[in-house]
Amino acid sequence: QVQLVESGGGLVQAGGSLRLSCAASGRTFSTSVRGWFRQAPGKEREFVAALSWSGGSTHYADSVKGRFTISRDNAKNTVYLQMNSLKPEDTAVYYCAADGRLWAGIPVEHYNYDYWGQGTQVTVSS
Secondary structure (H helix, E strand, O other): OEEEEEEOOEEEEOOOOEEEEEEEEEOHHHOOEEEEEEEOOOOOOEEEEEEEOOOOOEEEOOOOOOOEEEEEEHHHOEEEEEEOOOOHHHOEEEEEEEEOOOOOOOOOOHHHOOEEOOOEEEEEEO
């Protein structure tokens, strides 16, 4: 099993920045991809960004490309999501996720991720 714990959410004004963290523990060696999803009220969970844990591949949703940056610290077993130029439409609960399968590219569908954190609220005011 893999445990994921997010932190760093909060309330920020439009145009501001936040950095989310996702610390992993347990059988983390079994995960090939770590990523972030978000879910706004009344909407489906959507892909935000992800990276390969052992390589340099990253992938972003078009809606956040150029504003968000995903990165990792292997020593701390932590993934970060730096969010800049935030917009009210970025308001959502942000979830960290990990893919427990062998490397096969970066999936964008939530059902391809095996482990999830509890979520952290990000609210962007206009």
